[in-house]
Amino acid sequence: MKKDIILSGVGGQGILSIATVIGRAVLSEGLQLKQAEVHGMSQRGGDVQSHLRISSSEIRSDLIPRGGADLIVSLEPMESLRYLEWLSADGWVVTNTVPVVNIPNYPDQTALEAELASLPHVVRLDADALAREASSPRSANMALLGAAAPLLDIEPAKLEESIRTIFARKGEAVVEANLAAFRAGYETAKKQAAR
Template structure:
C-alpha cells in the first residue's frame, strides 16, 4: 500500500487536523508515515501545503515528487489547482468548492469550476454547506476528510477512531459532530464516484 497526499488550503482551515487524523489511522494500521513541514501556517489566510506519505514499506523522502501524488486534498479550489503539477496521471482531486477570496486578483468562481470539471477524477464538494447541515460549520475540514476516505486505502473505522482520539479532549459533543461531518462527506463521495 502506498498513498502520497498533498494537503492544501488556507491557514486556519484545519489542514493539520486532517493530517493528524489520517496519520493516526495509518499508524493504527501499522503503516509507515512521513509528513513534510507545513508551509504558510504562521499566517492565517496564507496558503498552506503539506506532503503526507503513507506506505506499507519504509519511506525514504518526506516530499512527493512532481507527477506522483495520488490525491490532492484541498479545502480551497484555487489551492487544489495550484498543485496540479504534483498530481499523477491516475490521481484524484478532492476539493471544497467554496472559494476563500483573500487576494485582489482571485480567479472568478466559474473559471475555477470549469477548470476542476475539465479534470478526469475530481470530487468537488461544498464542505461548508454540508458541515452546517450535518454537524457544525467548524467541521468543514472533516467533511472533506470523509469525502477523501474512499480513496485513502484506510479503513473508515480507523479514520473514525482517529477522529475520536484527536477530538476526545474537547468532549463528546465535538467528537460526535466531527463523526457526523466525516460520515456526511464519505456518503457524498461514494455517491459522486458512482456517477
C-alpha cells in the same frame, strides 16, 4: 501499499487536523508515514500545503515529487489547482468548492469551476454546507476528509477512531459533530462515485 497525498488550503481551515487524523489511523494500521508541512502555516489566510507519504515499506523522503501524488485533498478550490503539477496522471483531486477570496486577483469563480470540472478524476463538494447540515459548521475539514476517505485505502472505521481520539479532549459533543461531518462527506463522495 503506497499512497502519496497533498493536503492544501489556507491557514485556519484545519489542514493539520486532517493530517493528524490520517496520520494516527495510518500508524494504528502499522504503516509507515512521513509528513512535511511545506509553507504558510504561521499566517491565518496564507496558503498551507502538507505532504503525507504512506507506505507499507520504508519511505526515504518526506516530499512528494512532481507528478507523484495519488491524491490532492484541498479545502480551497484555487489551492487544489495550485498543486496539479504534483498530481500523477491517474491521481484524484478532492476539493471543497467554497473559495476563500483573500487576494485581490483571485481567479474568476466560473473559470475555477470549469478547470476543476475538466479534471479526469475529481470529487467536488461544498464541505462548508455539509458541515453546517451536520450541525457542525466548524468541521468542513472533517467533511472533506470524509469525501477523501474512499480514496485513502484506510478503513473508514480507523479514521473515525482517530477522530474520536483527537477530539476527545474537547468533549463528546465536539467528537460527534466531527464524526457527523466526516460521515456526510463520505456519503457525498460515494454518491458522486456511483454516477
